Amino acid sequence: MGEQQRVKFPQEVIDEYASLGVDLPALFSAGHLGTRMGVQILEASAEKVVGTMPVEGNTQPYGLLHGGASAVLAETLGSVGSMLHGGASKIAVGVDLNCTHHRGVRSGLVTGVASPVHRGRSTATYEIVISDEEGRRVCTARLTCLLRDVRPSDGAPTEPTAS
Numbered sequence: 202m203g204e205q206q207r208v209k210f211p212q213e214v215i216d217e218y219a220s221l222g223v224d225l226p227a228l229f230s231a232g233h234l235g236t237r238m239g240v241q242i243l244e245a246s247a248e249k250v251v252g253t254m255p256v257e258g259n260t261q262p263y264g265l266l267h268g269g270a271s272a273v274l275a276e277t278l279g280s281v282g283s284m285l286h287g288g289a290s291k292i293a294v295g296v297d298l299n300c301t302h303h304r305g306v307r308s309g310l311v312t313g314v315a316s317p318v319h320r321g322r323s324t325a326t327y328e329i330v331i332s333d334e335e336g337r338r339v340c341t342a343r344l345t346c347l348l349r350d351v352r353p354s355d356g357a358p359t360e361p362t363a364s
Contacts, residue, residue: 209244214285221289235277238270242278247286250278250315250327256306265305271331271340272300278315279327279344286320287348292355293325300342309334315344323348 207226218225231240231252238259244251252274259270276298283293311331319326324345331340 208242210285211246214246217289223289231277234273238273240274240277242281245281245285247282247320248317250282250285251312252278252281253310253312255310256308260307263305264307266307266311266339268300268302268340271302271311272298272342274311274313274331275300275315275329275340275342276344278313278329279342280346282315282317282327283325283344283346283348286317286325290351291348292351293346293348295344296324296347297345298342300340302340303338304333306333306339311339318343321348 210225215225231242239255240252241254242250242252254270254274256266259267261267276295279298280293280295284291287293311333313329313331315327315329317325318328324347326343326345329340329342329344330338331342333339
């Protein structure tokens with residue numbers, strides 16, 4: 202999948218997390234599943250999240266981009282936007298995702314752009330448009346996340362230890 206690119210964050214978001222001792226750009230990734238699928242987040246703010254994913258390796262038996270792969274890209278981008286909207290004191294948890302698949306894609310890279318539909322105190326909803334390399338819409342998704350207070354148990358997951 203290559204080297205992880207650094208995500209472009211607004212400076213005020215970097216500063217907010219830095220005040221808590223967190224180097225957000227160094228820490229940030231698309232998560233284990235997103236990384237396995239080749240998701241790269243290029244730009245991230247509460248107003249817009251942009252990411253890409255290769256079609257190769259993410260297809261169904263007919264050789265088309267798998268609808269579940271589009272859902273992974275959509276949920277990743279919408280969750281990032283929700284997290285940034287909620288700020289460092291909140292955690293974003295997806296509660297509803299729907300996807301409409303418009304056309305098949307057999308190769309290349311798809312790009313997703315997440316834009317806010319609603320940004321409230323306890324929920325955030327994003328529309329995610331996924332397009333092929335020719336700019337044709339492949340999928341339209343909507344994700345709603347619950348924004349809840351960070352709990353001590355929400356800390357970074359620990360690696361399993363050998364017995």
